[in-house]
Amino acid sequence: MTVRYNVMNYLIGEGFRNVLKNKKSTGAALIIMCMAMLMFGVFFILGENVNYIMEQVESEQGMQVYLDIGTTDEEISTIESQIRAIGGINTVEFVSGTEGYNEMKEGLEGYADLMDGIEDIFPDSFIVTLTDLSLNADVQKQIEQIEKVDDVVSSDGTVDILIQITKGVRIVTFAILVVLVIISIFIITNTIKLTVHARRKEISIMKYVGATNSFIRWPFIVEGIIIGVVAALISILIVGIAYNLSINGITQTDTFQRLNLRLYTFADMFNLLLITYIILGAGIGIVGSSISMRKYLEV
Numbered sequence: 001m002t003v004r005y006n007v008m009n010y011l012i013g014e015g016f017r018n019v020l021k022n023k024k025s026t027g028a029a030l031i032i033m034c035m036a037m038l039m040f041g042v043f044f045i046l047g048e049n050v051n052y053i054m055e056q057v058e059s060e061q062g063m064q065v066y067l068d069i070g071t072t073d074e075e076i077s078t079i080e081s082q083i084r085a086i087g088g089i090n091t092v093e094f095v096s097g098t099e100g101y102n103e104m105k106e107g108l109e110g111y112a113d114l115m116d117g118i119e120d121i122f123p124d125s126f127i128v129t130l131t132d133l134s135l136n137a138d139v140q141k142q143i144e145q146i147e148k149v150d151d152v153v154s155s156d157g158t159v160d161i162l163i164q165i166t167k168g169v170r171i172v173t174f175a176i177l178v179v180l181v182i183i184s185i186f187i188i189t190n191t192i193k194l195t196v197h198a199r200r201k202e203i204s205i206m207k208y209v210g211a212t213n214s215f216i217r218w219p220f221i222v223e224g225i226i227i228g229v230v231a232a233l234i235s236i237l238i239v240g241i242a243y244n245l246s247i248n249g250i251t252q253t254d255t256f257q258r259l260n261l262r263l264y265t266f267a268d269m270f271n272l273l274l275i276t277y278i279i280l281g282a283g284i285g286i287v288g289s290s291i292s293m294r295k296y297l298e299v
Contacts, residue, residue: 017219026227032187033231033284034238037277040180041239044273047173049263054166056261062091062129063140063154069097069123071148076124079146083128086142088135097122123150181284184228189288217293224285232281236274240266 067079076094083092130139140152206216243266251263 029187029227030231030234033184033227033281034235036180036184036187037231037235037281038238040177040280041235041273041277043173043176044276045239045243045264045269047169048269050169051166052264053261054169062127063136063143063152064095065126065128065143065149066151066153067124067126068148068150071124075148079148080126082146083126083143086139088130088132088139090129090131091127093127095125095127097124181280184280184284185288185291187288189292193292217290220293221286221289224289225282226285228281228283228285228288229278230281232277236277239273240270 065083067076071079080092080094083089128139128143130136136154140154143149144152203216247263247265251261
């Protein structure tokens with residue numbers, strides 16, 4: 001047990017010594033890694049907020065289900081139960097004909113007198129919102145088949161646009177992540193190659209006296225992990241400060257105020273961003289180190 005602990009202590013210690021010994025190459029790798037991760041952070045936060053805004057807009061996009069005039073309270077209750085039983089339904093809000101009439105009358109302002117005497121022609125209705133806008137067409141078709149439902153009105157064009165925007169944002173975010181990961185792996189690989197090349201004679205001697213490939217490889221893997229994790233921590237600090245400084249100005253703009261839109265606070269995203277950054281940094285370090293050692297070790 002003591003021997004195993006000493007070996008692990010040596011391997012980790014060597015990794016830290018490699019980082020401190022090669023200050024120039026480590027510094028260069030950190031700077032470039034930070035730049036790549038900052039770019040990732042910007043697009044990650046942008047993607048998360050765009051999706052969040054889409055969710056807010058989606059939650060307000062619904063369909064209006066108009067009932068036959070003269071539908072009884074008992075029938076209205078039955079229809080509501082049938083609508084709620086359909087998969088993908090989020091909320092169902094009843095709007096009486098009188099409420100619809102009053103809203104229309106208020107909207108006409110100075111011409112409200114034109115609405116006098118026609119209150120009875122306004123049908124009762126339900127405003128229905130969905131958990132997933134992609135279900136819009138299917139849900140609408142099922143509601144239209146319910147007895148006493150006269151008409152279903154929904155913004156199909158708006159729904160399709162929102163779905164396409166959401167898909168596009170997710171695809172772009174994923175593509176940028178892949179590109180930045182490849183760039184970061186390339187950077188780490190070349191940084192550790194310099195260290196390996198400088199110690200090639202030492203590695204040859206270690207192999208000659210019987211050191212295993214794993215024993216030789218681990219200090220370089222530790223070095224890669226350290227560079228990746230430190231770059232991740234620096235990047236998340238910079239991203240957090242920049243985001244907090246800019247978010248207040250963005251949310252106070254007329255557009256956001258008028259549309260009543262909200263953005264995530266950095267605290268809302270911190271845990272997810274931290275975990276993603278740490279895994280990304282450590283993973284890139286491990287992969288980059290392993291690739292850089294292939295030339296010198298039998299894999």
